[in-house]
Amino acid sequence: MSGVWVWIEHNDGKIAPISLEVLGVARQIAGERGEEVTAVVTGHDVAQVAADAFNYGAGAVIGADDETLADFRVEAHGPLVAGLIEERGPAVLLTGASIRGGDLAAWVAAQLDAGLVPDGTSASVEDGTVVVTRPVYAGKLLSHTSVTGDLQVITLRSRAFPAAAETGATGQAEWVEPAVGEEEIPTKVLSIESAGGEVSLTDARIIVSGGRGVGGPEGFAPVHELAEVLNAAVGASRATVDAGWIPYDHQVGQTGKTVSPDLYIANGISGAIQHQAGMRTSKVIVAVNTDPEAPIFKIASYGIVGDLFNVLPALTEEFRNRLG
Amino acid sequence: MLDFSLTDEQISAAEMVREFAEKEVYPTIGEYDRKQEMNPAVLPRMGELGILGINIPVRYGGQGFDYVTLGLVCEELERVDSTLRVVMSVHMGLNSMGLLQWGTEEQKHHFLAPQARGEKIAAFGLTEPGAGSDVAALRSTARRDGDDYIINGEKMWISLATKADHILWFAKTDPDAEPAHKSITAFMVEADMPGVTSGDIHGKLGVRAGSTGWVNCKDVRVPAFNRIGHEGEGFKIAMSCLDNGRYTVGSGATGLIRASLEASIKYAQERETFGEPIAQHQLIQQKLAYMQQWYDAARLLYLRAGWMKNEGIRNTRETSVAKWYATDMSFQAAHEAVQVHGAYGYSDEYDVERFLRNSRGAIIYEGTSEIHQLMQAGYALGWRRDKPLRCELPAYDPEYWQAEA
Amino acid sequence: MKVVVCTKQTPSTTAVFSVENGHVNWEDPGGKPNVVNPWDEYAIEQAIQIQEEHGGDAIALSMGTEESKEALKTCLAMGCTEAILIADEAFQGSDTLGTARVLAAAIAKMEDVQIALFGKQAIDGDTGQTPVQVAVKLGWTPLTFVSGIKELNPDEGTITVERLLPGGKETVIAKLPVVISVVKELNDPRYPSFMGIRKANRATIPTWTAADLAIESGTAGASASKVDWSNVSELPPRDTEVEIIEADTVQEQARILVDRLFEEKVI
Numbered sequence: 001m002s003g004v005w006v007w008i009e010h011n012d013g014k015i016a017p018i019s020l021e022v023l024g025v026a027r028q029i030a031g032e033r034g035e036e037v038t039a040v041v042t043g044h045d046v047a048q049v050a051a052d053a054f055n056y057g058a059g060a061v062i063g064a065d066d067e068t069l070a071d072f073r074v075e076a077h078g079p080l081v082a083g084l085i086e087e088r089g090p091a092v093l094l095t096g097a098s099i100r101g102g103d104l105a106a107w108v109a110a111q112l113d114a115g116l117v118p119d120g121t122s123a124s125v126e127d128g129t130v131v132v133t134r135p136v137y138a139g140k141l142l143s144h145t146s147v148t149g150d151l152q153v154i155t156l157r158s159r160a161f162p163a164a165a166e167t168g169a170t171g172q173a174e175w176v177e178p179a180v181g182e183e184e185i186p187t188k189v190l191s192i193e194s195a196g197g198e199v200s201l202t203d204a205r206i207i208v209s210g211g212r213g214v215g216g217p218e219g220f221a222p223v224h225e226l227a228e229v230l231n232a233a234v235g236a237s238r239a240t241v242d243a244g245w246i247p248y249d250h251q252v253g254q255t256g257k258t259v260s261p262d263l264y265i266a267n268g269i270s271g272a273i274q275h276q277a278g279m280r281t282s283k284v285i286v287a288v289n290t291d292p293e294a295p296i297f298k299i300a301s302y303g304i305v306g307d308l309f310n311v312l313p314a315l316t317e318e319f320r321n322r323l324g
Numbered sequence: 325m326l327d328f329s330l331t332d333e334q335i336s337a338a339e340m341v342r343e344f345a346e347k348e349v350y351p352t353i354g355e356y357d358r359k360q361e362m363n364p365a366v367l368p369r370m371g372e373l374g375i376l377g378i379n380i381p382v383r384y385g386g387q388g389f390d391y392v393t394l395g396l397v398c399e400e401l402e403r404v405d406s407t408l409r410v411v412m413s414v415h416m417g418l419n420s421m422g423l424l425q426w427g428t429e430e431q432k433h434h435f436l437a438p439q440a441r442g443e444k445i446a447a448f449g450l451t452e453p454g455a456g457s458d459v460a461a462l463r464s465t466a467r468r469d470g471d472d473y474i475i476n477g478e479k480m481w482i483s484l485a486t487k488a489d490h491i492l493w494f495a496k497t498d499p500d501a502e503p504a505h506k507s508i509t510a511f512m513v514e515a516d517m518p519g520v521t522s523g524d525i526h527g528k529l530g531v532r533a534g535s536t537g538w539v540n541c542k543d544v545r546v547p548a549f550n551r552i553g554h555e556g557e558g559f560k561i562a563m564s565c566l567d568n569g570r571y572t573v574g575s576g577a578t579g580l581i582r583a584s585l586e587a588s589i590k591y592a593q594e595r596e597t598f599g600e601p602i603a604q605h606q607l608i609q610q611k612l613a614y615m616q617q618w619y620d621a622a623r624l625l626y627l628r629a630g631w632m633k634n635e636g637i638r639n640t641r642e643t644s645v646a647k648w649y650a651t652d653m654s655f656q657a658a659h660e661a662v663q664v665h666g667a668y669g670y671s672d673e674y675d676v677e678r679f680l681r682n683s684r685g686a687i688i689y690e691g692t693s694e695i696h697q698l699m700q701a702g703y704a705l706g707w708r709r710d711k712p713l714r715c716e717l718p719a720y721d722p723e724y725w726q727a728e729a
Numbered sequence: 730m731k732v733v734v735c736t737k738q739t740p741s742t743t744a745v746f747s748v749e750n751g752h753v754n755w756e757d758p759g760g761k762p763n764v765v766n767p768w769d770e771y772a773i774e775q776a777i778q779i780q781e782e783h784g785g786d787a788i789a790l791s792m793g794t795e796e797s798k799e800a801l802k803t804c805l806a807m808g809c810t811e812a813i814l815i816a817d818e819a820f821q822g823s824d825t826l827g828t829a830r831v832l833a834a835a836i837a838k839m840e841d842v843q844i845a846l847f848g849k850q851a852i853d854g855d856t857g858q859t860p861v862q863v864a865v866k867l868g869w870t871p872l873t874f875v876s877g878i879k880e881l882n883p884d885e886g887t888i889t890v891e892r893l894l895p896g897g898k899e900t901v902i903a904k905l906p907v908v909i910s911v912v913k914e915l916n917d918p919r920y921p922s923f924m925g926i927r928k929a930n931r932a933t934i935p936t937w938t939a940a941d942l943a944i945e946s947g948t949a950g951a952s953a954s955k956v957d958w959s960n961v962s963e964l965p966p967r968d969t970e971v972e973i974i975e976a977d978t979v980q981e982q983a984r985i986l987v988d989r990l991f992e993e994k995v996i
Contacts, residue, residue: 284990
């Protein structure tokens with residue numbers, strides 16, 4: 001069993017940012033194991049994606065391009081990738097820990113009776129085995145885990161690793177047929193609705209969040225304004241979601257989303273453990289709160305003790321001036 | 325053999341109420357407290373969830389749990405805000421349990437069952453502008469007229485005055501009787517009867533997210549069916565209703581002590597002065613120790629009263645001491661909790677100032693602390709003895725309580 | 730309709746953890762140390778709603794130890810019609826694949842189950858893999874991140890759901906039987922009712938052991954586990970000393986902060 005495979009996620013003909021990060025890790029692992037990185041591209045109209053995979057470090061690309069693979073249905077992509085793995089025998093399969101990547105990895109591991117470590121935030125090779133560090137217990141503890149057996153399936157958390165750099169390489173993908181015909185696929189995607197351009201929390205580089213200090217639904221206005229100027233996503237604490245001030249979509253924390261932006265600006269958020277669990281891996285944390293004893297200041301790099309209704313407009317104005 | 329353990333059912337019931345109060349009431353309680361308005365979702369939700377009938381037999385629309393569970397539920401409700409427990413005090417303690425004890429079978433089906441199901445809200449009309457501790461001085465009258473009574477009078481400081489459908493109203497059928505209390509009679513006045521008006525009272529120090537008001541009866545015609553108990557039994561009925569209302573106040577105040585303790589522990593671990601969390605300072609520890617002691621004692625006192633109710637043992641004295649102790653100490657605990665929080669305790673950004681304002685009311689209503697002191701001295705001196713009542717609060721019998729009919 | 734909801738107990742969200750010799754301990758100063766996995770509540774609620782609408786059974790299933798009966802009692806108190814515990818020393822220490830095999834065997838044993846519901850993930854292991862893996866072992870269709878059920882048609886044997894996608898939603902129709910994992914938007918879990926609490930405390934919850942399940946020995950439990958979870962450590966303390974920005978005006982504070990953020994290159 002040898003070789004490091006990456007299953008590539010793509011949107012609108014381009015490799016998804018999370019897969020660029022996974023490719024970076026793949027290259028590092030393959031390098032240490034003395035192996036090659038193979039990208040697996042499954043979908044429809046993916047010729048460009050396959051070509052780009054070479055540019056980002058794949059030594060080989062196996063692709064399947066078919067209408068049945070246009071929408072991501074794990075019952076179609078899963079058996080295809082599992083079948084290829086069974087045939088070709090790679091030692092490691094890496095995907096992003098996203099909705100699609102996670103489902104695909106789980107399917108492949110189950111079909112092939114392989115071990116799977118999800119949501120890794122760091123990875124290294126020890127004695128040829130990949131050891132993955134991942135947060136457990138809702139981010140309160142770290143687990144250092146490895147997989148035994150012929151195949152190690154690993155998913156990696158979004159924004160935990162740098163994206164692979166372009167190499168300028170090109171190559172010829174190998175094209176294979178899908179494993180399952182349309183009639184055998186038990187699902188059909190009837191329609192897709194997009195969220196309308198809002199920056200997704202888990203992908204965002206910058207997040208501006210509001211907590212109980214905003215006082216009500218209208219209190220999120222200054223939070224939204226700053227987020228707009230910074231092209232950031234808007235996050236929220238559980239208290240505000242429970243009080244009905246903002247939809248659950250925005251909740252950051254243990255029973256919400258886990259995020260890892262470069263910059264997290266927490267406004268009127270006390271920083272309870274459950275919230276911290278969702279954002280403490282942010283690169284830089286800024287806290288704005290009227291209470292200097294709020295726990296959030298213990299994990300922040302910068303803080304302003306003050307009322308967010310005064311501070312945020314000032315910040316928004318300052319950023320507007322500097323960013324032009 | 326003394327057994328201090330609670331059953332899984334009692335524990336689960338308390339937990340469910342705790343979750344409801346924390347999730348659905350707590351997030352907006354500060355807002356409603358400031359606005360001096362009652363959250364309109366509270367009564368319907370408590371009705372839907374069965375809390376308004378928790379310890380009423382299933383055959384009368386209730387949930388069939390026991391009196392101890394009522395106490396546990398009140399503790400959980402008041403831990404979040406006193407207004408939630410005030411609902412239980414008037415709707416359940418004073419009114420519904422009064423019906424359970426003194427109502428005829430028909431009256432229980434007609435009034436109690438819809439109350440237990442939360443379809444009708446109940447209140448207690450005893451206090452008047454000129455009669456609080458001096459119950460016998462009440463002036464409301466009920467003149468017999470054929471098969472009806474004509475009721476006149478004004479009640480004040482009535483919780484849920486503007487929300488209640490059924491008000492247990494006390495009036496004198498013979499204003500000149502001697503002694504005065506012997507002609508007090510109890511009636512169920514229905515809020516939609518012609519001549520009944522009500523209004524809210526604002527500007528209270530505490531319990532601001534609640535509904536307190538006045539109710540006025542002007543020539544309200546009430547059928548004899550609505551008379552609870554016999555003519556002249558009203559004083560005894562009112563006193564026995566208070567045994568149950570006070571029980572909810574005492575158990576609720578225990579929850580308030582716990583709330584002050586929990587808030588203080590949390591704050592003491594977060595706030596630092598002189599280089600360490602204030603929980604390390606002994607004078608702060610002392611406050612926490614006292615709150616813990618007051619909580620332990622208050623809880624044991626109300627659980628004892630609840631157990632006695634379950635057993636069908638007359639518990640006027642035990643309930644009185646539980647209410648007196650828990651309410652006095654809940655005020656002390658809140659006072660200390662504000663101190664633990666320092667300047668922040670003086671601001672409504674934290675909960676403790678609301679605890680302090682809320683706790684002050686319970687020392688006044690359902691028998692002022694002074695009234696309870698007089699009662700306890702009366703018992704101690706042997707001058708006060710409880711005589712058996714014509715109708716006693718039924719002892720808890722799980723089979724009877726849980727059977728459909 | 731026969732639906733199954735799989736649930737487990739996890740530490741409460743307010744639990745405080747410590748690690749000793751690789752062994753994880755937790756306590757909860759404020760309340761119960763173990764609760765029904767918060768994500769499962771939505772799955773349990775949905776199972777009950779389906780049973781209320783279509784009749785039949787909503788069966789709560791948990792793989793664990795005797796303590797897991799607490800989670801199952803909560804399911805009964807909320808309104809599940811039945812609860813079953815799977816407990817056997819042989820299953821302890823299973824990785825998600827082993828767990829998936831056991832759950833699949835139990836669901837298959839029940840016969841005629843049309844839908845198996847799961848919460849999105851368990852907040853202890855946080856893997857989110859189990860639902861898909863159970864589906865693969867059962868040969869059923871997995872539908873993950875379900876945020877709405879648009880239609881359930883038992884006669885036609887189909888279900889139409891709304892799923893969350895990154896940046897949007899998709900509507901999918903699938904043939905029953907399916908394994909569904911749910912997210913919070915799906916519903917508002919009800920509280921256990923008082924009547925339910927009473928019934929649940931009196932209920933007998935049967936326990937299935939390895940002998941009751943058609944499962945190959947050596948395919949579950951610690952010995953079969955392909956993932957080594959034993960090395961757990963506490964989080965390194967976030968190594969920051971906060972710089973509180975002070976100035977005479979809030980505009981000046983903003984200016985200084987923005988300077989710092991540009992220096993950090995996070996803008």
